[in-house]
Amino acid sequence: MTRTLFSGGQVYDGTTHRASPGDVVVEDGRIVEVGTDLDGDEVVDCTGGYVSPGFFDCHVHVTLDSPSVLQIVETPFSLQFFAAAANLRATLETGVTTVRDAGGADLGIRTAVERGMVPGPRMQLSIIMLSQTGGHGDDWGVCGADVPFFVPHPGRPSGVVDGPEEVRKRVREIIRAGADVIKVATTGGVLSPHDDPRHPHFRDDEIAVMVAEAAAAGLSVMAHAQGAEGIKAAVRNGVRSIEHGIFLDEEAIELMLAHGAWLVPTLHAPRAVIRAAEAGLPLPASVVAKAHDVAASHVDSVRRAHEAGVRIAMGTDCGVGPHGTNLEELALMADAGLGPVDVLHATTGSAARLLGVEGDRGTLAPGLRADLVVVDGDPDDLTGLRERVRSVHLDGREVHRRPAMP
Template identity: 40%
Template sequence: MSRLAALLLSTAATTAQAAEPLALQCGRLFDARAGKVLGPHTVVVREGRVEHLIEGHADVAGFRRIDLTAHTCLPGWTDLHVHLGSQSGPQSYSEGFRLDPVDYAFRSVGYAEKTLLAGFTSVRDLGGEVAPHLRDAINQGLVKGPRVFAAGKSIATTGGHADPTNGWNHLLSHLAGPPGPTEGVINSPDQARQAVRQRYKDGSDVIKITATGGVLSYAKSGDAPQFTVDEIKVIVDTAKDYGYTVAAHAHGTEGMKRAILAGVTSIEHGTYMSEEVMRLMKQHGTWYVPTIYAGRFVADKAKIDGYFPEVVRPKAARIGALIQETAANAYRNGVKIAFGTDMGVGPHGDNAREFLYMVEAGIPAAVALQSATIRAAEVLGVDDQGVIAAGKRADVIALAGDPVQDIEAVLRVEFVMKDGQVFKQP
């Protein structure tokens, strides 16, 4: 099926599902622009969009009323760093040799629905060949899930964090041959350009690079720089040709500096972020996506014998434990922060726990909520979501409680609407 045909099917499905006009009577409403919880409001929804936002509780003629008067309504959240095609566990490394892409695709269906029902109406999937296909299936109404902005295969260098042949023995490597730009592995500016064009051919929405080593890859270093500035700059410039932004996985200081100077949109994880890096990020307007959840998860699992291979275990223990402190420092230094979890490292559907860890790090609850709404929309480069306002997408969730006063309320999502369609309600 062509991408145009898929888009037409998506539009038809969404229109049919969201045809019923609704009036959501909210006890409180989170204003994502101001970062404040307001009093009672009625959100009037028609054909997948917010038609009106009315102060107080109003009965609107011709619109079915949904009673959320005991709840706080918020814009649907966005998680800017997920991997819907997988979920880590002690068998993850061997499964790569036993499972086919279709196995990961079937698993992703359940992961996507869990994510949506947890209140995340949009995600940016940063690495996984399943994601573009899952996105299309969700858009066509075939499965339930969030709006997906898919990177497809991450771009790496030979032996880098996203080299798919890391850990292979000599025979397997010889039979498969060295991966190249088609597989997302590059070693020159020309190959970098080809890799971005391949992601365009594959139908990606965003580009992901692994600017440094990583925690869970089968390799020794978790923080060494793995691209030259010229290679990253070619990726960024080519990405712009196709309207893409670039997200850079990076733990080490030098790799972050190179990525920022080359013009990436966001730094993911940022474990060893120095004051110099923070100054560069503010100077270049670079976003920071901390993924505290993943750091805490891997640090905890590193204590369990056999959960990770021995080459991975010390990285997980050392790097994972630092990310929350880095997020705290970045906030205090005025770095722009947006929400992401790296879910798939931990169990899908548990994404909202990142809010708790952000608040523990000293980030105010309202700022944390903005990071997953209006700020996430800015990172994505879209202006039709992230706030509840007339003309915007009708992505609305509702919680039992006031999350600005009690951040644990984010774990009590009882209503989920995406594009005007209700997926969960009290």
């Protein structure tokens, strides 16, 4: 079998160790050696750059494109599936080889990627976000109409539920639809115009049922959680990851440490909302005001969580912002106090552990899947990463190479 040698640059292995000069050898889709002075039948030249595990984005929405109510009303139902194909390609080409879709993508989209019908990263699905009536995922408007971001269809049930027994049945339906993780909104949010990100949603008995039903199927729960009380309710009841975590207080951070919960910051998201509004996207004034309001608190919460030792995994909420801009999140994490190695680890090995795939990918070690990215420049430089991705590889096979400069 052909041995492919990634050589001539530095190797970042997906752990908390700094990159160093070295080689990676791939054979039959798997890493077989990591070291120095290795050999191979074919060579991928990494001179002037580094090879890393493929990047993870643990919070995307591949069926969304910077949505507004007007855009949703004017978009044909089936267009979302074609948009997902384009968004998956853009995500893969930026070096992200694994994503967790946080609502919208159904089993058919993942199957299309797995069968090679659509180029894209490996996917985990949440199908739809559970929301209480009047919560972040309830798209009822004051005019009396429902304009959902995610129209229910046979592969994607409604996520609006109330009470433990409704919750129990809906979780089972979402698992039946092909979910790899259950998602819940335990607070209000930014894009929902009539709720408050600080207010807690769902009661403990409802959240506990979600976690129990997920666990019975071998799955975990991720929580859209921005206000401190909703974060604490989620963690207290066994939720594995807190998405956003904008208004963390010290008690919430201590709970996350005690329960081993991850933070997926999505610092990219409120900035994307602000940029979209400035570009003319017709967003409600309340949504734009909330995006501005949360920005400073968001950075401070991530900084304090990191300093305390909370585990962090990279996520962007792309779909709220443009797909293909995923790697902007790395510089934003650095601005929140994470060092370059901490940022890269959050985007590789830590993210793989959150998603439960650390035995398959996310680090560079013999036996693991050869999902790799070659990046120009130094691993300590987290700026302009999108333009610096030289090549992307799935199972050692090149799936994207940056076009040569004219």
